Amino acid sequence: MNETIRKQLEHRTIREFKDHSIPHEIFEQLIEVARRTATHTGMQACSIIRVTDQEIKNQIAGVCNQEYVARAPELLIFIVDQYRNYQIAKEKNFTAESAKDINRFFASFTDACLMAQNVVTAAESEGLGTVYLGSIHNNTEKICEILKLPELTFPVLGLGIGYPAQDPQLKPRMDMRLRVFENAYVAFDNYLEEIRDYDEEMRTYYDLRDPGRTVDSFSAQVVSRFKHSNPKRQNMLDAIRKQGFQLTD
Numbered sequence: 001m002n003e004t005i006r007k008q009l010e011h012r013t014i015r016e017f018k019d020h021s022i023p024h025e026i027f028e029q030l031i032e033v034a035r036r037t038a039t040h041t042g043m044q045a046c047s048i049i050r051v052t053d054q055e056i057k058n059q060i061a062g063v064c065n066q067e068y069v070a071r072a073p074e075l076l077i078f079i080v081d082q083y084r085n086y087q088i089a090k091e092k093n094f095t096a097e098s099a100k101d102i103n104r105f106f107a108s109f110t111d112a113c114l115m116a117q118n119v120v121t122a123a124e125s126e127g128l129g130t131v132y133l134g135s136i137h138n139n140t141e142k143i144c145e146i147l148k149l150p151e152l153t154f155p156v157l158g159l160g161i162g163y164p165a166q167d168p169q170l171k172p173r174m175d176m177r178l179r180v181f182e183n184a185y186v187a188f189d190n191y192l193e194e195i196r197d198y199d200e201e202m203r204t205y206y207d208l209r210d211p212g213r214t215v216d217s218f219s220a221q222v223v224s225r226f227k228h229s230n231p232k233r234q235n236m237l238d239a240i241r242k243q244g245f246q247l248t249d
Contacts, residue, residue, distance in 0.1 A: 064158070081153050082100070086099040100152065109156055130159060
């Protein structure tokens with residue numbers, strides 16, 4: 001097994017970091033990895049906001065409802081960015097209305113996710129820890145306001161990076177026979193039976209956000225997540241439209 005795969009198999013979410021800055025040369029390498037990430041039709045229609053202002057970090061942590069976000073040595077927000085290419089076309093005397101369509105939006109969204117994952121892999125190869133922050137979508141419109149995002153941009157996810165100050169347990173995952181299929185989707189007759197062992201394994205996992213207490217079974221977590229939806233996230237389509245994207249025919 002090579003070192004890159006070993007690191008990927010050991011991936012853990014890190015929420016607490018040492019009070020050490022990331023060396024400039026290492027950070028620049030991470031940005032270069034982001035630059036070289038695959039991108040839809042070569043359009044490079046995603047960007048990164050590097051948040052260095054502590055007050056802005058605090059505001060984002062407030063949206064996330066996760067105070068540790070404000071302590072991340074590096075905080076990156078990956079964004080859909082059709083604005084830049086729209087302006088390039090405009091300067092070429094072409095009004096690119098297609099920049100606003102659902103195809104371009106999801107192409108950019110996918111590019112941003114790919115770029116973030118590449119940065120995580122590179123960061124972990126340098127001994128850094130990372131935490132993905134989907135919680136920026138607790139109030140997407142507020143994030144757009146905080147970061148002064150122009151039309152045809154949209155926040156995809158946040159990423160905290162730093163040197164780990166904790167060593168969390170490796171989180172159990174379900175068997176891949178329930179997630180990898182050949183040629184067609186496979187539906188099982190009784191999922192609770194299929195995940196019985198996994199449910200038991202999850203009950204042995206300690207999440208450091210609640211020290212000393214094991215988590216619920218996976219099946220219980222599924223029900224809990226479905227029960228508790230965030231109203232702000234239910235209105236995300238409105239936020240996308242406010243950023244200028246046309247998500248209807």
